[in-house]
Amino acid sequence: MLWIKRNLFLAVGGLVALVLLGLGVWILISGIQENRDLDAKVEAARGALNNFYTSSEPFPSSNNIEIARKESEKLRDAAKRSKKYFQPVPFEKVTGLAFRTYRDNTIDELRKQAAAANTELPTKTYAFSFMVQKDRTDFSPSTYPIVPQQMAEVKAICSVLFDARVPRLGNLRRAKVSDEDIRAGGTDYHSLPIETNAQAEIISSPYELTFYGYSSQLAQIMNSFNRSSFGLVMKVLQVEPEDGVKLEVPGGQPPPPDPLPPRPGGPPPPRRAFPGQPGAPRPGTPPPIVRPQAAAATAAARRPADRPVILLNEKRLKVTVLLYVVKPLK
Numbered sequence: 355m356l357w358i359k360r361n362l363f364l365a366v367g368g369l370v371a372l373v374l375l376g377l378g379v380w381i382l383i384s385g386i387q388e389n390r391d392l393d394a395k396v397e398a399a400r401g402a403l404n405n406f407y408t409s410s411e412p413f414p415s416s417n418n419i420e421i422a423r424k425e426s427e428k429l430r431d432a433a434k435r436s437k438k439y440f441q442p443v444p445f446e447k448v449t450g451l452a453f454r455t456y457r458d459n460t461i462d463e464l465r466k467q468a469a470a471a472n473t474e475l476p477t478k479t480y481a482f483s484f485m486v487q488k489d490r491t492d493f494s495p496s497t498y499p500i501v502p503q504q505m506a507e508v509k510a511i512c513s514v515l516f517d518a519r520v521p522r523l524g525n526l527r528r529a530k531v532s533d534e535d536i537r538a539g540g541t542d543y544h545s546l547p548i549e550t551n552a553q554a555e556i557i558s559s560p561y562e563l564t565f566y567g568y569s570s571q572l573a574q575i576m577n578s579f580n581r582s583s584f585g586l587v588m589k590v591l592q593v594e595p596e597d598g599v600k601l602e603v604p605g606g607q608p609p610p611p612d613p614l615p616p617r618p619g620g621p622p623p624p625r626r627a628f629p630g631q632p633g634a635p636r637p638g639t640p641p642p643i644v645r646p647q648a649a650a651a652t653a654a655a656r657r658p659a660d661r662p663v664i665l666l667n668e669k670r671l672k673v674t675v676l677l678y679v680v681k682p683l684k
Contacts, residue, residue: 433554440556440585442681445506449498457487460505464512468523471516475523482508483526483542486534494533501532504559507679511561511586514578518571521670524564555683560589564674566596572673585680592674 406414448456464482468475481488487501508526515523527544530536535543546560567575572593579586 437682440680440682441583443503443506443510443584443679445499445503447499448502450493453493453498453502454491456502457484457505460509461488464509467513467516471519473516473520473523476525480523481542482512483528484508485540485542486538487532490534497532497534504528504531507559507561507584510582510584511563511677511679514575514582514586515563515565517578518567518574520565520567520571520575522566524566524672524674525562526564527562529560550683552683556585557681557683558587559679559681561677561679562674563677564672566670566672568668568670572671579677585678587678587680588675589678590674590676594672596670596672 446452446456461481461484465475465480484501484505487493487497493501508528512523512526525541527542529546529548530538530543531548544560544562546562548560549558550556551558576588576591579588
């Protein structure tokens with residue numbers, strides 16, 4: 355201890371040197387380990403590059419790269435030419451008070467078109483999937499410009515239905531886009547999102563519409579969607595009877611014809627006798643043979659001369675369509 359007191363500076367200096375030496379050794383070992391990790395990454399990258407050059411098909415030569423570049427240019431040109439078939443539906447980029455005016459005018463115009471086409475709406479106050487926005491006076495920033503654009507697209511879709519003079523509009527549903535839509539519920543929305551394809555530079559907005567009509571009106575609507583200058587693409591089509599009742603006959607046989615009504619003043623049609631009743635055929639007895647010519651003559655004799663013959667009695671259909679409005683990204 356006496357030596358340390360007499361040589362205090364020397365002892366402190368030696369301690370500091372020892373600490374610095376240990377720190378240097380630690381840094382050296384860390385650097386060696388880091389260099390080893392970097393060497394391993396370099397070797398892995400070199401192996402992947404060698405594998406890419408030796409086993410890739412096609413080989414990334416300058417000639418193949420040039421061919422890929424030309425093909426990419428052709429795809430971009432084709433996408434650019436196809437945009438003329440998917441023109442966006444024009445809409446007014448309005449906000450605030452101007453949007454309220456645009457909203458009221460759009461809904462009122464759609465109701466007037468429905469009245470002119472004799473199309474029955476779900477309710478007298480139907481807002482064409484914009485019930486949340488119909489009575490509001492303030493809107494979130496997420497409303498603009500997507501909700502005005504949806505209003506224009508709904509107007510274009512409904513105009514096709516009204517031009518076909520469909521008897522009844524069931525419902526129309528759209529994607530939730532604004533904060534008010536997300537918080538709201540009801541039947542104005544479906545669960546499908548708006549899709550963006552950056553490679554094709556297009557945006558697809560889904561709509562689901564249900565209407566009631568006849569096959570001729572359905573054909574006219576499908577033809578109008580196909581000929582539209584806007585990108586109206588039908589993805590799913592479901593058609594069923596309006597009442598939802600489908601006639602099924604075992605064995606795939608046609609349904610039996612309706613019985614002819616009795617002639618005025620004539621005898622009533624014969625009643626069918628069931629087993630156990632008087633007049634019922636015995637078990638195992640073959641049914642009587644009826645000649646087709648005789649049956650036709652009997653039916654013609656029993657039918658009144660002035661009775662109209664119904665050739666086709668078409669029933670109204672319930673049609674559900676999943677429709678995408680496709681428009682350019684820019």
